[in-house]
Amino acid sequence: MVKMSDVALKANVSTATVSRVLHSPETVKEQTRQKVLNAIKELNYQPNILARQLRKNETKTILVVVPNIMNTVFLGIIEGIEAEASKNQYKVLLGNTNNDVKKEYGLIDLLKQKQTDGMILFSARLEEDILHELSEQYPIVLTADFIDGLKVPTVSIDNISSSRKAVLHLISLGHTRIAHISGPLSNSSARDRFKGYEQALYQHSMEVGSMLVQEGDYSLESGYNQMRKLLALEKMPTAVFAANDEMAIGAIKAAKEHGLNIPQDLAIVGFDNIHFSSIFEPRLTTIAQPLFKMGQLSMKLLLAQINGSVSEKTQYILESELIIRDSCGGKE
Amino acid sequence: MVKMSDVALKANVSTATVSRVLHSPETVKEQTRQKVLNAIKELNYQPNILARQLRKNETKTILVVVPNIMNTVFLGIIEGIEAEASKNQYKVLLGNTNNDVKKEYGLIDLLKQKQTDGMILFSARLEEDILHELSEQYPIVLTADFIDGLKVPTVSIDNISSSRKAVLHLISLGHTRIAHISGPLSNSSARDRFKGYEQALYQHSMEVGSMLVQEGDYSLESGYNQMRKLLALEKMPTAVFAANDEMAIGAIKAAKEHGLNIPQDLAIVGFDNIHFSSIFEPRLTTIAQPLFKMGQLSMKLLLAQINGSVSEKTQYILESELIIRDSCGGKE
DNA sequence: ATGAAAGCGCTAACAC
DNA sequence: GTGTTAGCGCTTTCAT
Numbered sequence: 001m002v003k004m005s006d007v008a009l010k011a012n013v014s015t016a017t018v019s020r021v022l023h024s025p026e027t028v029k030e031q032t033r034q035k036v037l038n039a040i041k042e043l044n045y046q047p048n049i050l051a052r053q054l055r056k057n058e059t060k061t062i063l064v065v066v067p068n069i070m071n072t073v074f075l076g077i078i079e080g081i082e083a084e085a086s087k088n089q090y091k092v093l094l095g096n097t098n099n100d101v102k103k104e105y106g107l108i109d110l111l112k113q114k115q116t117d118g119m120i121l122f123s124a125r126l127e128e129d130i131l132h133e134l135s136e137q138y139p140i141v142l143t144a145d146f147i148d149g150l151k152v153p154t155v156s157i158d159n160i161s162s163s164r165k166a167v168l169h170l171i172s173l174g175h176t177r178i179a180h181i182s183g184p185l186s187n188s189s190a191r192d193r194f195k196g197y198e199q200a201l202y203q204h205s206m207e208v209g210s211m212l213v214q215e216g217d218y219s220l221e222s223g224y225n226q227m228r229k230l231l232a233l234e235k236m237p238t239a240v241f242a243a244n245d246e247m248a249i250g251a252i253k254a255a256k257e258h259g260l261n262i263p264q265d266l267a268i269v270g271f272d273n274i275h276f277s278s279i280f281e282p283r284l285t286t287i288a289q290p291l292f293k294m295g296q297l298s299m300k301l302l303l304a305q306i307n308g309s310v311s312e313k314t315q316y317i318l319e320s321e322l323i324i325r326d327s328c329g330g331k332e
Numbered sequence: 333m334v335k336m337s338d339v340a341l342k343a344n345v346s347t348a349t350v351s352r353v354l355h356s357p358e359t360v361k362e363q364t365r366q367k368v369l370n371a372i373k374e375l376n377y378q379p380n381i382l383a384r385q386l387r388k389n390e391t392k393t394i395l396v397v398v399p400n401i402m403n404t405v406f407l408g409i410i411e412g413i414e415a416e417a418s419k420n421q422y423k424v425l426l427g428n429t430n431n432d433v434k435k436e437y438g439l440i441d442l443l444k445q446k447q448t449d450g451m452i453l454f455s456a457r458l459e460e461d462i463l464h465e466l467s468e469q470y471p472i473v474l475t476a477d478f479i480d481g482l483k484v485p486t487v488s489i490d491n492i493s494s495s496r497k498a499v500l501h502l503i504s505l506g507h508t509r510i511a512h513i514s515g516p517l518s519n520s521s522a523r524d525r526f527k528g529y530e531q532a533l534y535q536h537s538m539e540v541g542s543m544l545v546q547e548g549d550y551s552l553e554s555g556y557n558q559m560r561k562l563l564a565l566e567k568m569p570t571a572v573f574a575a576n577d578e579m580a581i582g583a584i585k586a587a588k589e590h591g592l593n594i595p596q597d598l599a600i601v602g603f604d605n606i607h608f609s610s611i612f613e614p615r616l617t618t619i620a621q622p623l624f625k626m627g628q629l630s631m632k633l634l635l636a637q638i639n640g641s642v643s644e645k646t647q648y649i650l651e652s653e654l655i656i657r658d659s660c661g662g663k664e
Numbered sequence: 665a666t667g668a669a670a671g672c673g674c675t676a677a678c679a680c
Numbered sequence: 681g682t683g684t685t686a687g688c689g690c691t692t693t694c695a696t
Contacts, residue, residue: 001446003689014667019691029665049445050391051689054382054672061425069411070607072402079401082428086435091442093393094426096414103418110423112378114333220611249611275402276608279552279581335673346683351675361681383673386688667696672689679684 002043011039022047061091062302063116065107067123069096072274073291074122077143080295081120088303090117101125111138118302124150124188139305143298146315147188153305154315155298159189162287162320163196163241164203166269169285169322170239171204173329175267179212179237181226181247190218193243193271212237216247223250231258238266239328245270245277245286252282252327267328283325290318334375343371354379393423394634395448397439399455401428404606405623406454409475412627413452420635422449433457443470450634456482456520471637475630478647479520485637486647487630491521494619494652495528495573496535498601501617501654502571503536505661507599511544511569513558513579522550525575525603544569548579555582563590570598571660577602577609577618584614584659599660615657622650 008015013036020028021036028036039045053059064081066074078092085092093116097103104126110116111134118139124131124147134140135152146156170178180197183190198208214229216222223242230237231254242248248270252262260266262282270277273288297316304311340347345368352360353368360368371377385391396413398406410424417424425448429435436458442448443466450471456463456479466472467484478488502510512529515522530540546561548554555574562569563586574580580602584594592598594614602609605620629648 001689005689015690016667016669016692017665020666023691027665032665046441046444046446048386048689049447050382050386050389051672052691054380054386054674055689055691057382057672059382064426069414070404070407072404075402075407078426079428082401082426086428091447092426094396094410094414094424096411096418109378113381114378115381115423253611276611279585279608280611281613333673337673347674348676348684349682352682355675359681364681380673383688384675386690387673387675389688665696668694670691670693672691674688675686677684677686680682 001048002045003048004045006043007036007039007045010043011035057114059115059117060089061093061116062299062306063093063095063107063110063119065095065097065104065119065121067097067099067125069094073272073289074144076289076291077122077295077298080292080297081299082295083292084296084299084303088299090299090303108134111140117306120298120302121145124152139302141298141302141305143294145189146192151314153301153311155294155301156189156315156317157289157294157320158317159192160196160199162289163193163243163271164200165196165320165322166271166285166287167197167200167241168203169324170241170267170269170328171200171206173239173267175239176206177212177235177237177239178206179214179230179240181214181216181223181230181240181242181251183216183218183243183247185215190243197241216243218244218246220246220250220253223247224254225250227251227254228258231255231260236266239268240266241269241271243271245272245274245284248284248286248327249276249280252280263327263329269328273323278325282327285325285328286323288321288323290320294318333380334377335380336377338375339368339371339377342375343367389446391447391449392421393425393448394631394638395425395427395439395442395451397427397429397436397451397453399429399431399457401426405604405621406476408621408623409454409627409630412624412629413631414627415624416628416631416635420631422631422635440466449638452630452634453477456484471634473630473634473637475626477519477521478524483646485633487626487633488521488647488649489621489626489652490649491524492528492531494621495525495575495603496532497528497652497654498603498617498619499529499532499573500535501656502573502599502601502660503532503538505571505599507571508538509544509567509569509571510538511546511562511572513546513548513555513562513572513574513583515548515550515575515579517547522575529573548575548582550576550578552578552582552585555579556586557582559583559586560590563587563592568598571600572598573601573603575603577604577606577616580616580618580659581608581612584612595659595661601660605655610657614659617657617660618655620653620655622652626650 004015095107123145141153143155182194214226270284270286273286277284336347427439455477473485475487514526546558548558602616602618605618609616
């Protein structure tokens with residue numbers, strides 16, 4: 001391993017000068033600089049970043065904590081994070097918790113041990129106090145998930161208004177018996193999507209029938225199963241809003257099996273705009289989150305914190321978009 | 333930041349002893365160890381890993397270079413890598429190249445700068461010489477892709493025999509006019525899948541008609557477009573083998589639009605067994621790669637290299653599996 | 665414009 | 681069983 005002192009020796013200068021050539025070349029006389037540059041080239045010198053990091057106490061690395069790598073929604077955000085990070089010469093460390101809170105705590109040690117300069121969390125399942133405390137000591141951003149009043153910089157969409165928008169769309173198409181297949185209600189986003197559903201109904205003085213709301217777990221199977229419950233109802237709904245696309249697809253499968261035509265007999269709206277929502281038949285009407293942008297913004301906010309600026313605004317809400325396709329009959 | 337010397341002071345021992353308590357507690361007298369442990373707890377000491385890394389010249393971090401984060405096939409492998417890595421207290425750094433070879437070269441610097449202990453590549457698009465040279469200097473494993481004769485440890489399936497298996501399945505169902513929608517032939521896996529197709533036909537003394545082979549680019553759209561070409565043929569194929577599921581789905585869409593029923597009028601086999609292949613209608617018959625296992629094995633091989641063992645066998649071929657579903661009519 | 669030297673926090677060889 | 685001490689390779693202050 002050729003090191004800085006080797007370069008210094010070869011160029012007949014001190015290591016300080018080599019270091020200067022690397023970081024503030026303008027402070028070094030042209031001639032000296034050339035000598036050093038040549039030596040670097042000849043020796044094929046690669047600085048040892050570890051040493052620099054120790055000296056400067058920074059790693060140029062951030063940690064992304066994901067509950068589940070295989071979730072394409074998270075991946076869209078990670079893509080944005082990665083793009084912004086590499087633009088700023090930051091690396092991203094991937095921490096997959098597999099929905100295991102213990103693993104989450106383990107990953108936090110990376111922060112404490114100064115192995116990463118900051119952390120982006122995809123879910124707020126740590127105890128709130130701990131999260132607050134951490135956030136005071138280290139740069140942290142929460143994305144995709146949202147907790148009201150949480151004093152941790154957060155990037156998300158407004159799940160309530162987004163799902164309200166989805167349900168209002170159904171109402172505008174004339175539906176009056178609208179069911180909801182929710183996500184797991186232990187999850188704050190799932191609760192918010194449920195709230196949006198309620199708000200849309202209230203707004204039109206419709207009742208929220210308890211039978212019309214079934215709790216799923218975001219899996220296709222749960223969409224299928226909950227839909228079957230809805231299909232067994234005496235008064236079947238004419239439309240259903242599913243809290244994510246996977247469940248919407250599961251619901252459609254159940255409805256088709258039941259002999260129903262989508263959207264003629266039953267309208268369905270999903271949430272997330274996953275890749276397959278436009279491939280599946282019927283193509284799904286759904287809510288799209290600006291995933292890449294969310295990732296970018298999260299990373300920007302994290303960098304701002306790392307660089308010492310304390311921003312006032314802690315919760316950033318990005319706009320979602322209702323994508324109208326075929327699963328609820330379009331605008332007639 | 334409380335450091336080791338603080339702990340040493342508090343416990344009335346030397347830093348060496350503190351270090352020992354942390355790494356080989358059995359060499360320290362019970363009583364002393366307790367003193368140190370207490371001091372650590374009281375001061376809430378977190379070791380500075382950066383310093384340790386500098387000293388030991390290891391990072392306990394490996395780099396994964398992916399052409400495209402959003403590809404679920406790669407993700408399945410990453411999941412396996414991550415699991416094995418964290419089991420061994422290794423962290424994984426994510427490098428997304430977005431199919432940009434320049435970015436790939438950039439990421440290699442992380443290796444050279446000792447910022448990661450090793451690297452797992454998902455595609456062999458670097459020049460072979462460079463790859464070899466790197467592989468001699470640093471721990472490297474190639475996965476998902478395969479280049480014949482490459483002297484870099486590789487984990488993959490046998491694309492040739494896998495696709496031969498797929499096509500033989502079609503032949504066993506009585507098909508004699510079997511078309512192939514290939515991946516981009518600049519890609520070695522795509523070439524291998526093509527070869528397997530040829531071999532299956534040769535094996536049954538069938539001709540490989542040039543019109544029956546269309547080159548796609550692994551995208552759904554290309555599957556759709558190439559299928560339309562096949563549908564326009566005078567003598568239409570009765571079966572098609574697509575080099576991946578996305579193209580298979582595109583092909584099915586084109587066929588359906590053309591008024592064909594799958595599998596009655598046309599049998600289709602895909603490759604990859606992506607999540608959606610079992611959801612789409614008809615459910616896709618396809619080849620499944622053992623992604624998680626591939627990831628695990630890749631990481632194991634990398635760790636072996638990092639820990640200095642030089643294994644003989646450089647190319648590891650795992651078994652793929654033909655998953656028979658509905659898109660080609662099952663075994664009749 | 666350049667060099668000398670201290671030190672980032674830790675580990676490990678050596679000494680006792 | 682424990683302490684002393686010399687670095688790991690770099691950055692940066694201070695002096696010249």
